[in-house]
Amino acid sequence: MEYLWGGIKGAAVLIIRLDAEVFRTVLLSLRISLTATLIASLIGIPVGFLISTHEFPFKRTIITVFNTLMSLPTVVVGLFLYSLLSKQGPFGPLGLLFTPTAMVIGQFILATPIVVALTISAIQAMDPRAKITAMTLGAGPLRTALTVLSEARFALTAAVIAGFGRVIAEVGAAMMVGGNIKGYTRTMTTAIALETAKGEFAFGLALGCILLFVAFAVNILFHYFQLKRG
């Protein structure tokens, strides 16, 4: 209880003082997670749309695979990516290990299945008449797709939010391929893990409060996005 109170108080102090170190960490977390979510959405939504609107062999199996990938353990993604990006691995010469770019790749792998799977269920849950109506009104394939996606935007934004929620909160992959380097790859979650290791529970909780607060702010922005053209 004492820790909890100390954490909330500590968070308030850090925010009021605009602590430079904390500010930089928050910014890095946001930059990495938003970039990863953006790329995951740009790829995931079209893929999800194509899967849900076309009939092809093994469709059910592929959907099941995406649903399963939603529960990928973050540390496994970290380990897998480490083995690829290590100097011993196939992509070693790129020198990406322990950089923010590596963290974006890891979070992209984590967010994409969520966006794809939720896009599929969003479109499947839609009234199929939207597509038919658009087509009978003379819309081409692209125009039809945009109409359908626009109709489903509420559920699609939810898919993007779910993807963002997953990656802003994850610590396993960020720690493995980022290395928790101060001022370079230290995000909110890896900083909290470090403070816990140092026994600075109150400070760790303070960072946790700030992370929640930031996620709240981002979600409000997403919400406005959801209403846009509504």
Place this chain on the structure above:
Amino acid sequence: MKVKTMGKVFLVLLCFLLFSTPVLSAETRLKLSTTTSTENSGLLYELLPPFEKEFNVKVDVISVGTGKALKLGENGDADVVLVHARNLEDKFVADGYGVNRRDVMHNDFVIIGPGTDPAGIGKAKTAAEALKRIAKQKASFVSRGDQSGTHNKELSLWNKAKVKPSGSWYIESGRGMGEVLIMAHEKGGYTLTDRGTYLAFQKEGKINLPILFEGDPTLFNPYGIIAVNPERHTHVQYTLAMALIGWVTSQGGQKIIAEYGKGKYGAPLFYPDAIKSPK
């Protein structure tokens, strides 16, 4: 209209975030893989900035257990390693992964536990005997269990005591030193710890466990710094790695090590070894 404006704000914010700090920077970066004790104690925050300034380089500190720190060097994912497990370090050099090992500093390990000392290790003559008493009593003992330098030392002591620790009293945590100290504190158990991390936690009131055994020469805890062999991994920043080795073993570097923690904890956390009394 208002909603539309918010959408624009959102997009501007997104662009700002994506491009405010370039992902690929041209700065030179040196990767130092090291143990949690050197970073958690705060020493590196004092020791590295003068070097970074002098050589116009950023040192990326990747703090993990000694076992993993050496593994990163073996794979060529670090340029230089600062660790504490002499037998593993020698193997690292003998296997051709590292070159130019230098002694940097030392502190020592201590065995801490509940003030009542149920296993009576205060009466032990050697560290191995202390562990033997704990095993006999089946008193809780929290082990790092993570292939770190401290874990490595602990295993060699069990070996010396001719005890294979197992059973519910022996807790293999797989965590860092700080977390293990807190586990030992919460469970009222014994553990082996380096004096530096222990002092930092005890003085700041994070734990309250006295030192019950200390002073055995086998508890000596030396730290070494090793450059990753450029013949093995041609891409490593060998010249800079050697410059860092030069700095931490110089008068200036050794002086920072000797002074660190004196003010805050009343005793230094590490003792310099490259230069015994730096000026």
